[in-house]
Amino acid sequence: MSIPPPPSRRRFLTNALGATLGASLGAVVLSSCQDTGTPSATRSSGPSSQPNNAAAVVEPPITTGDQALQRLLEGNARFVANRNEAIDEGVERRVAVSKGQQPFATVIGCVDSRVPIELIFDRGLGDLVVVRSAGEALDDSVTGSLEFGVAELHTPLLMVLGHQRCGALDATIKAMDSHRTGAHPGGIEYLVDTLTPAVQQVAGQPGDRLDNAVRANVTHVLGELRKSPVLAPLEKAGKVKLVGAYYELDTGKVIVL
Ligand SMILES: [Zn+2]
DSSP states (O other): OOOOOOOSOSOOBOSOTTOOOOOOOOTTSOGGGOOOOOOOBEEEOSOTTOGGGOOEEEOOOOOSHHHHHHHHHHHHHHHHTTOOOOOSOSHHHHHHHHTOOOOSEEEEEOOOTTOOHHHHTTOOTTTEEEEEOGGGOOOHHHHHHHHIIIIISOOSEEEEEEETTOHHHHHHHHHHHTTOTTOOOTTHHHHHHHHHHHHHHTTTOSSOHHHHHHHHHHHHHHHHHTTOTTHHHHHHTTSOEEEEEEEOTTTOOEEEO
């Protein structure tokens, strides 16, 4: 009895690579980032420990923010349960998305090494537009990158993901308490300044101060993004869903706020 060769990845092409849509983007968009469509793909189900028995399952296209959120949370549930399927980073998927991409969600998260966005959502190449900055702090580059994901790559979901025991917010708390604001080197001071409003907002609140600040910061970042002249009309038109979420280091779970 011969042993079938293991499939290299969970997702396989079902369509030719020539599914390039050639959608034109704005002149300011880098050609290497163009949304030129993506081939249809399937995805195998089942635990990674049994890849040979994994059955290919076609993932339906994502058209709404709610669908995108559900897909993210399903992936996170796999991550939490230690049922991660092999990340779609193999040759088939790499080739499939080399000519175009159609990510289904844009996520901004912290730079914390324990919160790798694709891993905690169990997603692979071509799935997510990920922007990371300490404490999800916004600046023009971060905001512009998020706008790019939504407006140019057409993701119907934009998630702001804070996380438990965020060091950036903890550092901001310590800086405020010690009155050391203004004393940080380089760009770190910018981070402290940017994260300060969330810390100030939770002053005097019951509960864990850092955790309160993390959650307040997510809300604050969402509020700032809703001021974007690019994002605001898209949200108003129902083209994108903005959502805040919290990653729990202790459990690996993402909780929608
Ligand atoms: Zn953090």
